Amino acid sequence: MRRRAGSGSGSRSTDPYGETRWPMAAAVAVAMGLTAQLPDDLRLAEPWVLPSTAGLLLVVLIAGDPGRISRRTTILRASSIALIAVLALASSWSMVRLVHDIVTNGPETDSASELLRAGGCVWLGSVIACALLYFELDCGGAAARAERMPRTPDLAFPQQLTPEVSPEGWRPRFVDYLYLGLTNATAFSPTDVMPLVPWAKAVMSIQAVTSLGVMALVVARAVNVLQ
Numbered sequence: 001m002r003r004r005a006g007s008g009s010g011s012r013s014t015d016p017y018g019e020t021r022w023p024m025a026a027a028v029a030v031a032m033g034l035t036a037q038l039p040d041d042l043r044l045a046e047p048w049v050l051p052s053t054a055g056l057l058l059v060v061l062i063a064g065d066p067g068r069i070s071r072r073t074t075i076l077r078a079s080s081i082a083l084i085a086v087l088a089l090a091s092s093w094s095m096v097r098l099v100h101d102i103v104t105n106g107p108e109t110d111s112a113s114e115l116l117r118a119g120g121c122v123w124l125g126s127v128i129a130c131a132l133l134y135f136e137l138d139c140g141g142a143a144a145r146a147e148r149m150p151r152t153p154d155l156a157f158p159q160q161l162t163p164e165v166s167p168e169g170w171r172p173r174f175v176d177y178l179y180l181g182l183t184n185a186t187a188f189s190p191t192d193v194m195p196l197v198p199w200a201k202a203v204m205s206i207q208a209v210t211s212l213g214v215m216a217l218v219v220a221r222a223v224n225v226l227q
Contacts, residue, residue, distance in 0.1 A: 018068035018146035021061065023174040024135065028058050031087050031128045034121045035094075039108050041101065042118060044093040050086060057083040069142040077141065084132045091129040094122045095214055102217045112222040119218035123185070123211065130207045131181035135174050137199060145171050155180070156194040185211040 032051035035043065044050060060079045065071040098118060101108050108118050138154045139145045149171060157176060159166030176193075183191040188208040195201040 018070035019142060019171070019173050020067065021065070021069050023178075024132065024142075025058055025062065027128050027132065027174070027178065028054060028083065028087070031091075031125050034125045034128075035090055037117075037121050038094055039114075039118055041106065041108065042094045042097045042122065044090050050090050054083055054086050057086065065143070068146070070146050072141075072143045072147075076143075080136055080141065084129065084136055087125070087129045087132060091122070091126045095126060095210060098122050098214065099217060102221050109221050110225065112225040115218060115222050115225065119214065119222075123214055123218075126207070126211065126214075127181045127185050128178070130184070130203065131174070131178040133203060134180055134200075135177040138172065138177070142174075152196065154195070154197045154200050156196055158192050161194070181207070184208055188212045 032054050035050050036047050040047075057079050061076060061083070064073070064076050064079070098108075100106070102115075109115050134155060135142065139150055153160060155172070157172050159170045159172075163170075180193045183193075184204050184207050188211065190204060195204050
């Protein structure tokens with residue numbers, strides 16, 4: 001039988017389903033690196049601003065809840081949402097600027113290699129941002145999922161739809177949400193994870209449409225430059 005230590009919003013659960021924060025932290029680090037690699041015209045701010053902001057918020061999360069994600073406090077929740085908002089804002093800005101430059105023949109579009117590099121960074125950054133958004137919003141976040149999985153989740157994974165083929169007490173981890181973000185951005189529709197609530201359907205729809213548009217424009221422009 002599992003035991004819980006303490007009670008209230010600031011208590012730490014001894015629930016074994018709490019997952020380590022390092023995969024999520026590694027994804028944030030990759031996203032910050034991608035932002036720094038973008039041309040100046042595609043960045044929301046100076047190269048150091050967004051990585052520094054995201055890095056500070058990540059340090060707050062790791063310091064406030066080291067090891068496994070199990071502590072639920074207002075500060076940690078706000079920091080996590082702020083971190084995702086920063087990455088999502090940076091990704092959205094870069095995506096809009098990239099589309100604008102392609103349409104108006106911006107400087108990045110004169111070289112197929114530079115265009116593909118910038119497009120790849122923007123696209124992968126959006127995948128990570130969406131994965132973090134799914135990770136944070138599904139069933140109230142990782143700490144809430146570690147404490148208790150609701151009977152009706154926001155996102156239904158195959159292990160939940162077919163429990164007989166999944167381990168007992170299975171919980172989705174960050175890698176599951178990263179896989180969801182990647183497949184939704186490449187298949188442009190749900191693959192094996194079904195959105196069950198409005199916010200999940202809205203986010204997955206926006207991700208699919210924007211990913212399709214960016215990939216189509218980048219590839220078409222690159223082919224045109226090479227001809």
